[in-house]
Amino acid sequence: MLKTLTRHGNSATLIIERPVLELLNADLDTVFDVTTDGTALIITPVKDAKRLSAIHSSMERIGSRYRKTFEELTK
Numbered sequence: 001m002l003k004t005l006t007r008h009g010n011s012a013t014l015i016i017e018r019p020v021l022e023l024l025n026a027d028l029d030t031v032f033d034v035t036t037d038g039t040a041l042i043i044t045p046v047k048d049a050k051r052l053s054a055i056h057s058s059m060e061r062i063g064s065r066y067r068k069t070f071e072e073l074t075k
Helices: 018-023 049-065 067-073
Strands: 006-008 011-013 032-036 041-045
Touching: 049 067
Parallel strands: none
Antiparallel strands: 006 011, 032 041
């Protein structure tokens, strides 16, 4: 499957179709681990409850610490 990036503000998005999400047992609330080996982008759904809890905790701290910065970026 060949895909192209879509502009989303100052960022780029990669659309993942529903059949692929279903194969991954993922939905819009799924957290993905995004890594690279230097030549490929690797996205993996996070299913480990302990790791998922740590990610959510980090996201909460970052969101509250940089709230004003994020608000400025969305303008």
